[in-house]
Every structure is written in C-alpha cells, then in structure tokens.
Amino acid sequence: MxxxxxxxxxxxxxxxxxxxxxxxxxxxxxxxxxxxxxxxxxxxxxxxxxxxxxxxxxxxxxxxxxxxxxxxxxxxxxxxxxxxxxxxxxxxxxxxxxxxxxxxxxxxxxxxxxxxxxxxxxxxxxxxxxxxxxxxxxxxxxxxxxxxxxxxxxxxxxxxxxxxxxxxxxxxDPVAGRGRTSSRGRLIVWNHRWEYDKNPDDFFAVLIALAERGVAFELAVMGQRFRRYPAIFDTARQRLADRLVAWGPQPRDEYLALLDRAAIVVSTTWHEFQGLALMEAAQRGALPLVPERLCFPELYPEACRYDGTREGLERRLEAWLLDPSSRPPVPSARAWExxxxxxxxxxxxxx
Structure with a gap:
C-alpha cells in the first residue's frame, strides 16, 4: 500500500x-x-x-x-x-x-x-x-x-x-518498565508551551500565593519556549527563584529524568485538544491536575480535575502538597500508548 x-x-x-x-x-x-x-x-x-x-x-x-x-x-x-x-x-x-x-x-x-x-x-x-x-x-x-x-x-x-x-x-511511546502508580514528593512540573493560551497567569499566581504562605514545593518549568512569551514567566522566575530546580527547555534525557521524579503536573490551559505533554508526564508517574473543561473530562478521572478556577486550583494543590496521602492514584497511560x-x-x- x-x-x-x-x-x-x-x-x-x-x-x-x-x-x-x-x-x-x-x-x-x-x-x-x-x-x-x-x-x-x-x-x-x-x-x-x-x-x-x-x-x-x-x-x-x-x-x-x-x-x-x-x-x-x-x-x-x-x-x-x-x-x-x-x-x-x-x-x-x-x-x-x-x-x-x-x-x-x-x-x-x-x-x-x-x-x-x-x-x-x-x-x-x-x-x-x-x-x-x-x-x-x-x-x-x-x-x-x-x-x-x-x-x-x-x-x-x-x-x-x-x-x-x-x-x-x-x-x-511506551517507556521501559511502568511508571509509578502513586505520587509522593513535592516537585511540580510545568511542561507546556510558553504561550498565552496555556494560561500561565493562573498557574504562577497560585504557586506564588502558596509560596508566600510557606507551603513547601519544588518547581520545574520546562516546555517549548519562544522568542516572545508572556511576561508572567519572568515575574515567576524572580518570585519563585528559591523553589526552582529547572527553568526553560531541557535536553531530552534531563527532561525525562525530571518527569520521573515529578510529583504533580499541572494544566491551567484555555486550549487543549489532547495534551501530549500531560500524558507523557502521567505515564512516568506524575499525578495530573487538570481543569474541568476542554478534553480533560474524557481523559482523566474526576479526582484529577479541579473546577477550572484559580481558587479551585489553589485549594486542590495546597491539599495535595500538605497531605500527600490525599492524592488519588496516578491514572494509567496504557490506553494512550x-x-x-x-x-x-x-x-x-x-x-
């Protein structure tokens, strides 16, 4: 053929x-x-x-x-x-x-x-x-x-x-062995494009608020970066400097290594039809936290979804960080492979 x-x-x-x-x-x-x-x-x-x-x-x-x-x-x-x-x-x-x-x-x-x-x-x-x-x-x-x-x-x-x-x-693509089925630790990952439609303003506003209240977490900001990107990224880099373990696009091996140790991967996007970056992170054991909109209700269980508001994200993320036992299991990625x-x-x- x-x-x-x-x-x-x-x-x-x-x-x-x-x-x-x-x-x-x-x-x-x-x-x-x-x-x-x-x-x-x-x-x-x-x-x-x-x-x-x-x-x-x-x-x-x-x-x-x-x-x-x-x-x-x-x-x-x-x-x-x-x-x-x-x-x-x-x-x-x-x-x-x-x-x-x-x-x-x-x-x-x-x-x-x-x-x-x-x-x-x-x-x-x-x-x-x-x-x-x-x-x-x-x-x-x-x-x-x-x-x-x-x-x-x-x-x-x-x-x-x-x-x-x-x-x-x-x-x-499949990974060697299987990813983790439970999520512990405090490393939060952003691995999306650095563009307005991914709604980085809500993501960083929540993390800055949690940091100001003394909630413990680490942060890896990766994903595809362009010559021009929303100003909130530069603000967040300054305000969250003591929480950062990675900033900007990473070599593939280092990117995957960070996903392997990530606890939570977050989306705040206004625009997503599937979300390969989220799937890849979940496949390697990061617990996805996604808004109740777009493609997410058909892909992720209710326990992994928040109400889509900045306040809803902050409540759920704070609860997961303060009490890791409250986190649901990491959903299986087999259906996407x-x-x-x-x-x-x-x-x-x-x-």
Missing amino acids: RVLLLSAYTAVSHRHWAHGLTERIRDVEWTLLELPPRHFRWRIRGNPLTWSLKEHETLSRRYDVVLATSMVDLATLVGLYPHLGAARRVVYFHENQFAYPESEGQRPQGEARMVNLYSALAADRVVFNSAYNRDSFIDGARDFLKRMPENLPAAAPLERLRECARVLPVPI WASLEEGYREMLGL
Missing part, C-alpha cells in the same frame, strides 16, 4: 504523530511531505501552492491513501491533482480552528476555519484526537456558518460527519 502523508504545519505534536506512524506501521510504503511551523496565515492557505511548486513530481504519483492533517488544504490539492481524488482520503485533526482562543487584538481566522471545513468535506474519513476536538469542530462550524450571509442548510451534513468521525488519540492504538491506525488506513 502506498500512502502519501501530508503535514502542512509540523509543530512538535504533528511531527511526533507523523514520524510515529512511519516508524510503527512498516508494511506501508510511506511518502511524507512536511512544511515547517511558521507564517501560519500563509502556511494554512498556501500549502497546496508550495507543494505544487516544490513537490510536483511527488504529487503526480499515484497513491492508495492520502493522509493529511487538518492544516492541509486538501480540497484545493485534489483540485490541482485530480488523480489524488481516486485515493482513500483521510484527514486527521490534531486541533481545529473553530475552538482556538484568540489573544487580544487578534482577528478571527476565517480562512483557516474554512480550510478545516473544506478538508473535512473533501475526505472519505475524518479522525480526531479527542471527542472534544470533534464536537467543538462540528459545533463551531455550525455557529460559524450561521453568521455567514447565506442561510446554508449545513446542520445535517455536519451531524452526519460527527456520527461517522473516528476518535483516535495521538499515541505516546501505541500498543493500544496501533490497530485503530491500521484500520484508519484500510489495512
């Missing part, structure tokens, strides 16, 4: 997913085309043109399956290369633009949303990494189209898409 795998905006999780597929499913002849994760507005609208000018020979070949991320303008690409329409067309949604929170001053990403929608409609199969991703896409598309000039009868086809769509998480998900991916490809 010949599969053309297209990833138009290869962020870290997209690269992990694409390379995991090509490495794990070996009885397939893979052709992988990727584009770097920069110049978002151009990338999501211009990827068919970029590939047609740079990869014309590759796109002119015949494939059994075309597997594209939702950043790929599949409808336009099939228009430029009609023979690709004869292949089984699958679109995988790591995220969707209808549920992406906009920072102050940002304009709505209308074109990006339309690319998501056209690609889904041009596919034979649509796959999402979480039920939240699926439902926020369908509901968001319906609300978006209601605001357009024409009263389009979109509800029925969108609901059919919801019914036929598959939920299949991005798999995480390749051994549990590979058959689903093989079925997705038609194997």
